[in-house]
Amino acid sequence: xxxxxLGPQPLLFPNPSVLVxxxxxxxxxxxxYAWCGITGGEPPTISVGIRHGRYTLKGIxxxxxxxxxxxxxxxxxxxDYCGIYSGAKTDKVKDCGFEVLYGGLASAPLIEQCPVNLExxxxxxxxxxxxxxxxxxxxxxxxxxxxxxxxxxxIMKIKPLIYSRGPTARYNAVGEVLGQxxxxxxxxxx
Amino acid sequence: xxxxxLGPQPLLFPNPSVLVxxxxxxxxxxxxYAWCGITGGEPPTISVGIRHGRYTLKGIxxxxxxxxxxxxxxxxxxxDYCGIYSGAKTDKVKDCGFEVLYGGLASAPLIEQCPVNLExxxxxxxxxxxxxxxxxxxxxxxxxxxxxxxxxxxIMKIKPLIYSRGPTARYNAVGEVLGQxxxxxxxxxx
Numbered sequence: 001x002x003x004x005x006l007g008p009q010p011l012l013f014p015n016p017s018v019l020v021x022x023x024x025x026x027x028x029x030x031x032x033y034a035w036c037g038i039t040g041g042e043p044p045t046i047s048v049g050i051r052h053g054r055y056t057l058k059g060i061x062x063x064x065x066x067x068x069x070x071x072x073x074x075x076x077x078x079x080d081y082c083g084i085y086s087g088a089k090t091d092k093v094k095d096c097g098f099e100v101l102y103g104g105l106a107s108a109p110l111i112e113q114c115p116v117n118l119e120x121x122x123x124x125x126x127x128x129x130x131x132x133x134x135x136x137x138x139x140x141x142x143x144x145x146x147x148x149x150x151x152x153x154x155i156m157k158i159k160p161l162i163y164s165r166g167p168t169a170r171y172n173a174v175g176e177v178l179g180q181x182x183x184x185x186x187x188x189x190x
Numbered sequence: 191x192x193x194x195x196l197g198p199q200p201l202l203f204p205n206p207s208v209l210v211x212x213x214x215x216x217x218x219x220x221x222x223y224a225w226c227g228i229t230g231g232e233p234p235t236i237s238v239g240i241r242h243g244r245y246t247l248k249g250i251x252x253x254x255x256x257x258x259x260x261x262x263x264x265x266x267x268x269x270d271y272c273g274i275y276s277g278a279k280t281d282k283v284k285d286c287g288f289e290v291l292y293g294g295l296a297s298a299p300l301i302e303q304c305p306v307n308l309e310x311x312x313x314x315x316x317x318x319x320x321x322x323x324x325x326x327x328x329x330x331x332x333x334x335x336x337x338x339x340x341x342x343x344x345i346m347k348i349k350p351l352i353y354s355r356g357p358t359a360r361y362n363a364v365g366e367v368l369g370q371x372x373x374x375x376x377x378x379x380x
Contacts, residue, residue: 001305001334005293009331010234011306011343012226013260013350014204014364036202037227039239040321044200047237047323049229070203076368080375095378103195115191116201126314126325131230133237133325135316141199144191153201155354155362160203162352164345168370172345174204175365178266180358185270188285 017161017171019082020048021067021109022059028100028109030069030092031056032083034163044138046120049131055087060122060134063107070116072159076171079161103140115144115158207351207361209272210238211257211299212249218290218299220282221246222273224353234328236310239321245277250312250324253297260306262349266361269351293330305334305348
């Protein structure tokens with residue numbers, strides 16, 4: 001296939017769309033991030049790329065804790081809202097009707113309506129230019145019981161949002177199951 | 191909704207499923223990773239969590255360059271194959287019939303059949319326990335012309351694979367467009 005060079009661009013498909021929770025000046029706040037990925041397994045760790053100066057980064061630096069909340073597609077408007085407006089200017093918890101819970105960490109607020117919540121302690125913050133990469137250790141995962149199958153979180157029940165750049169930035173749903181990992185590739189084994 | 195604590199677990203939905211390309215002992219190799227995320231925008235950066243001892247990490251340490259290749263769903267078997275078998279024991283390029291190209295970096299092999307290829311220079315490697323988190327600066331992005339809409343990469347044409355943990359680990363397709371980012375949330379504005 002004919003390829004076009006687009007220059008240095010942060011192109012990854014798919015990206016998740018998560019609500020990062022922090023406590024800023026004593027108040028819970030949530031902001032939407034797509035630049036997020038698991039970075040290790042033992043201990044489980046996760047990274048979020050946050051632009052310098054953001055209200056969320058202020059909260060992380062104040063408390064060195066944060067949460068990652070995975071919204072279902074039925075929270076698309078709230079998720080988008082938390083990506084447009086700053087907690088410095090409005091109370092997004094109130095605006096979105098979020099019910100806020102806490103687990104073991106005092107500064108990692110969790111959104112009750114999100115089917116998956118991760119409590120994180122900051123391990124590293126790297127300055128990567130425009131963004132700080134915050135690496136957190138996941139100390140607890142909370143999952144809605146209705147989103148479990150045989151005790152494991154099931155993406156078809158969680159129904160997370162995909163964030164996609166493109167001609168216009170869009171949210172996509174997760175589609176059908178295509179195959180089983182660590183299995184279907186064995187068909188190519190000579 | 192009633193929540194269950196699952197303990198410290200690396201739960202993120204969705205994860206991508208990418209083929210990380212390296213040159214190891216002078217030979218191109220590709221391995222599959224889901225623990226990958228964009229970490230910053232200027233410059234564009236990306237992280238991959240790689241277990242210590244992996245052949246891919248050997249190649250990265252040899253050359254401090256790598257590629258991220260995003261396979262379409264029609265490469266699911268090849269993608270899974272590259273996640274099961276080690277390049278230390280088999281020639282995955284040959285096994286999978288990959289056509290290997292190079293851009294500007296001599297040690298960032300690109301898979302022609304993948305619609306998106308990123309060339310990366312290593313910026314940081316952090317030891318996170320079981321895994322090394324490799325952060326790369328994206329120096330060039332190549333996208334198949336047939337996957338562009340108005341000059342921008344279009345996820346509906348790229349058709350990337352989603353990797354999901356669960357009762358059994360599975361690949362999912364990307365589903366329908368649900369809404370426009372930085373727009374649909376404005377409906378909640380009072």
